[in-house]
Amino acid sequence: MAWTLTALAARAAGLVGLSERRPPEEPASTEGLFERAFQRAVDRAAAADAKALTVSRDQMGDDAAVLFRAVASGAPIPAVAALAAGWDGLGEATRRIVSHPAGDAEGPLAWAGVRARQVDQTTCGAATMGVMLMVGDPFVALWVATGRTLADYEPAEAMHAEAEGYEALTVEERWHALQHVIHAQTTASALGPVAWPRSLGTPPWKVDDSTRFAGLRFRGSLVDDSSPDALAPLLAHARRALGDGIPVPMFTAGDSSLGLDSVIPRHVVLLVGDTGDGFLVYEPGAGAVLPLADADLHPGAGRLPALGHWSRAAWLVLPVPRRA
DSSP states (O other), X not given: OOOOHHHHHHHHHHHTTOSOOOOOOOOOOSSOHHHHHHHHHHHHSOHHHHHHHXXXXXXXXXXXHHHHHHHHTTOOHHHHHHHHHHGGGGOHHHHHHHHOTTOSSSEEOEXXXXXXXXXXXXXXXXXXXXXHXXXXXXXXXXXXXXXXXXXXXXXXXXXXXXXXXXOOSSHHHHHHHHHHHHHHHHHTTTBTTBOOOGGGOOOHHHHXXXXXXXXXXXXXXXXXXXXXXXXXXXXXXXXXHHHTTOOEEEEEEOOGGGOGGGSSOOEEEEEEEEOSSEEEEEETTTTEEEEEEGGGOSXXXXXXXXXXXXXXXXEEEEEOOOOX
């Protein structure tokens, strides 16, 4: 059977008791990750700030979920209040980008006519992380869509783009600048004090460290897609994350049947939706959201568009469960 390096490593980990376990079942909650983060912020805030947050929530009406994401991003309360106050004035197209940066259905992913493609062959990881960041932080999505910041608050990535002198006058320029900033962050000090060569793309372990999403921690999990028993808990964990609004980066690969240079992770995509028997996947090479069936996650399935025309799942970046 054709093999991948990550599958072999996952099997070795299983032999010493380090394999992935199915996440424990938890009582059903009517509140998602972001709504819980909002409520924690209200509970911990001084009276005036708590009032500002609840007024802002009410101003957002049916789009309150965007405000919950803004609070979970760690943005200051004046910026959150400014987002709510200016929401109706942003225009429908901008509100759509900020509220659904990863789209909500199969098909091309575009913002103001700009396809959400990776800049070049080395930035699939940065593009994937960029879309994930926009999902988790409405201020980054607003910056990409309009170039605007609110209440003197500028997301770190926008500040870095400005400091590095990247052009940022159009949606396309800002999207490209975001990728360049993230790519620089994930390749710096990837090998201790030594930078990872940018020409080799994004090292998987730096995605774990560099993902900024609602204050969560992430870790990488080796994937052995040749074993249904080994794959099942990973997919269950991914579905749990997606159910809480957390996208899941996935590295893909070929296998030994395509040559030894294909057995390592070669591309990065982003799981953005759970279809029950598969996933919706943002694929940065196509700049599109594509379907991926659970039944195709096995050796011999062939090259799959949702995997960037690679054939195997190799590595998942999953949220670390919070301790009770």
